[in-house]
Amino acid sequence: MGKDQKKLPLYIQIKNKLVSNIKEGIWKPGDTLPSESQLMEQYNVSRTTIRQAIRDLVQNGILETSRGAPTKVKEIPEDGLGNPGVIHHEIGTDMAVILLRMEKSQTHYHAKYQLSLPETADIFYMERLRMADGKPIAIQQSYLPLAIGDVIEQVADKKFDFFSTLGNHGIYHTNIKEHVSADNATQYEADILGVSAGEALITIERTTLGIDSKPIEYSTTKYTTKAFKYTIEID
């Protein structure tokens, strides 16, 4: 826990502690937090610091404040972090991933374009079947620069959180762009997903930019409509 949080800004440390308390179930959705004055005493920081931490978490949809009333943990904490009003998830509980193909390739020129790589570059290619509760829900094709691919290769056959895995290797992302469209399933896709050829699928194209604003991932995922939920909230 307390690794080297020492060099992080105080309000970030406070934020992390508050989030921890929520994740550990000490404060549950709907619960009220201690007042700002109490938190000031408890953590021995100024009100400014407490308020900045709280403000960030309100912005992230984790907390909820209103004048005169105590601050509460928001019901339905959306997706947690980083999401400014976008919810995106697969429907199901028991998630799994089956690796269909994995290779270093020189073709896939459209992917190289998306990744801002020269046409002569090798890229890392991966095709995976995403499962929920034992049933296939999506086919995902991922294209990665080789440096990123090497990191992913070791865990490609497991269920893993893409960004957490990269984070563990010091690779972080700053910006995700997703494009939504629809297609009719090809015979190949239909066979794998267990639907009829021609059935409507939802396609998500995703481009992720790294800290240096260079692409670190381009992927195309085709979901069966039953297994997909995409909700956007604009306030």
Place this chain on the structure above:
Amino acid sequence: MGKDQKKLPLYIQIKNKLVSNIKEGIWKPGDTLPSESQLMEQYNVSRTTIRQAIRDLVQNGILETSRGAPTKVKEIPEDGLGNPGVIHHEIGTDMAVILLRMEKSQTHYHAKYQLSLPETADIFYMERLRMADGKPIAIQQSYLPLAIGDVIEQVADKKFDFFSTLGNHGIYHTNIKEHVSADNATQYEADILGVSAGEALITIERTTLGIDSKPIEYSTTKYTTKAFKYTIEID
């Protein structure tokens, strides 16, 4: 301009002034703003106030800050206000709308549910064909509470911006929720949209909440994939 901004919080007033400067082109995308100290003098407020205004605008994607460097107007201000990274639009230039049906109805129970209306209530129903450059791109079914429907009825056969029209009548919205899915076109839809039956369509379900957090609109729009573009950016 300076109506009764007097009673608004100072940082809100500052925010409005900054936004005005951008909208009037005094500060263009990429331009740098005066430093915080300069703004403090110019508006005669504390740094806290200036920073709170700037922080809000950064959050809204209007401004861009970085340590040590001057604050800039963000390039590509997304959609301007209120949108935390969601872009949503139809492809085409010459937009038009054809009214297919319009009626006050007692059925459409699913819509009443979405609008939080009792089962006995009448609702306003509208089915319209959306055109771009002379070609059909979407079928839209809208369900409105009667009070809202009366306002819309007068302009239903014109191309109009839904929210602007309501705004002109003193009806404002606070929250929009959209759900994205995909369907295969029915024969009816295919005929109207000029595609083949079974072709994949993108469906947008939209619920809009008014100032009082009560629904003012529920609609279902089915787009042909060629005419649709949905991009989500998460920072």
Place this chain on the structure above:
DNA sequence: TGGGATTTGTGCGTATGTATG
């Protein structure tokens, strides 16, 4: 119903850290 205590919101001043140019 009322009114006082509590809690968050707004705003000011100041000082220091740290990245940029």
Place this chain on the structure above:
DNA sequence: ACATACATACGCACAAATCCC
């Protein structure tokens, strides 16, 4: 190296909304 600019952090005061007895 230096000045500038934004980031973090402390303390104080009062306003406004809520809560609770």
